[in-house]
Amino acid sequence: MSDTNERISKLVGDNDVVLFMKGTPLFPQCGFSNRAVSILDHCNVAFESVDVLQDMEIRQGIKSYSDWPTIPQLYVKGEFVGGSDIMMEMFEAGELQALMDEKQVAKAT
Secondary structure: OOOHHHHHHHHHHOEEEEEEEEEEEEEEEEEEHHHHHHHHHHHHHHOOOHHHHHOOOHHHHHHHHHHOOOOEEEEEEOOOEEEHHHHHHHHHHHHHHHHHHOOOOOOOO
16 A cells, blocks of 8 residues: 555544545635535534645545545545535435434534
């Protein structure tokens, strides 16, 4: 396993919810990342964010790690959920909140 994959595995394994995004939750750098942060805020869950613009190895590595070509990417309890479109569909259907509750994800403080 490459060094980058090990770093990604540690991030995904050490945090209940991880959002790989462009920018930060306070200053998203693309509309999709902004939407993903808004969805997680509405779900009222604590999450770790990783700014892929600050680390080109992570930016490229996360795409092969998940076999998903776009960013943002959401992981919940170590499992890849999807990008912002999938997050939006799940959120609108009530499935994302149900997943967070089922996985007993910590609430935002």
